[in-house]
Amino acid sequence: MKIIVKDNYKGLSRFAAECIQKQVQYNPGSVLGLATGSTPLGLYERLVQDYKVGGTDYSKVSTINLDEYVGLSKTHPQSYHMFMKENLFSLVNIASRNTYIPDGKAKHLEEECKRYDRIINTIGPPDLLILGIGENGHIGFNEPGSSFEGQTHIVELKESTRRANARLFSSIEEVPKQAITMGIKSILYSKKILLLASGEKKKEAIGQLLTGKIDEQFPASALHLHPNVTVVVDELAYNRQISEAITY
Numbered sequence: 171m172k173i174i175v176k177d178n179y180k181g182l183s184r185f186a187a188e189c190i191q192k193q194v195q196y197n198p199g200s201v202l203g204l205a206t207g208s209t210p211l212g213l214y215e216r217l218v219q220d221y222k223v224g225g226t227d228y229s230k231v232s233t234i235n236l237d238e239y240v241g242l243s244k245t246h247p248q249s250y251h252m253f254m255k256e257n258l259f260s261l262v263n264i265a266s267r268n269t270y271i272p273d274g275k276a277k278h279l280e281e282e283c284k285r286y287d288r289i290i291n292t293i294g295p296p297d298l299l300i301l302g303i304g305e306n307g308h309i310g311f312n313e314p315g316s317s318f319e320g321q322t323h324i325v326e327l328k329e330s331t332r333r334a335n336a337r338l339f340s341s342i343e344e345v346p347k348q349a350i351t352m353g354i355k356s357i358l359y360s361k362k363i364l365l366l367a368s369g370e371k372k373k374e375a376i377g378q379l380l381t382g383k384i385d386e387q388f389p390a391s392a393l394h395l396h397p398n399v400t401v402v403v404d405e406l407a408y409n410r411q412i413s414e415a416i417t418y
């Protein structure tokens with residue numbers, strides 16, 4: 171696992187955007203694994219800016235998103251479908267038929283999980299997967315205790331995760347209690363992984379990740395099992411004292 175420390179969120183977003191641009195320029199038909207949440211917003215903004223000035227072409231790119239809330243329709247303002255549409259898909263030339271996100275409104279959720287695994291196995295693996303991290307170490311919506319062997323599945327969201335994400339809803343009651351997420355096994359199937367973390371709130375989780383201890387109670391620690399992971403943090407998310415004391 172490689173760790174890169176940037177001065178601030180802007181530097182982190184610039185670095186992540188350049189990784190995606192290089193990937194797509196190298197292989198115009200790349201498959202990108204994408205995340206939602208506040209962390210990748212700066213990165214998506216940069217991709218859009220670059221696209222507008224005639225930069226990278228996304229016409230042959232496919233994208234596979236990590237997760238979606240159960241019960242939210244594709245047009246619900248807080249759905250991850252809407253998030254991706256508003257922050258990236260409608261702003262660059264990605265063909266909507268090449269974008270994949272689990273359907274949180276599917277009638278048969280178990281079937282939907284299987285359908286999504288088939289997509290990951292046929293369209294994927296992602297050449298490059300972008301990940302954020304929850305304060306409790308979750309990746310995608312794989313909460314503490316998730317099996318490292320898991321494929322796409324339904325999860326019960328932890329209260330702490332619902333609270334952390336409540337800022338985007340009008341009240342905590344509106345935050346769905348379940349989500350559909352790519353499993354850790356599917357995440358590890360990606361060829362390259364870039365995990366982004368910004369701000370003081372992520373400092374503890376990043377400190378724990380960098381101890382190198384692998385533990386299902388801390389989902390992000392599964393990334394130590396992957397050969398090509400880069401963790402990009404800003405100064406606020408990086409605990410120099412802890413991190414420099416660790417050798418692994």
Ligand code: GLP
Nearest residue numbers: 205207208209302303304310311
């Ligand atoms: C959500 C998403 C994750 C994301 C995490 C952190 O729970 N399912 O994919 O990494 O939040 O979000 P943020 O970047 O807003 O801190």
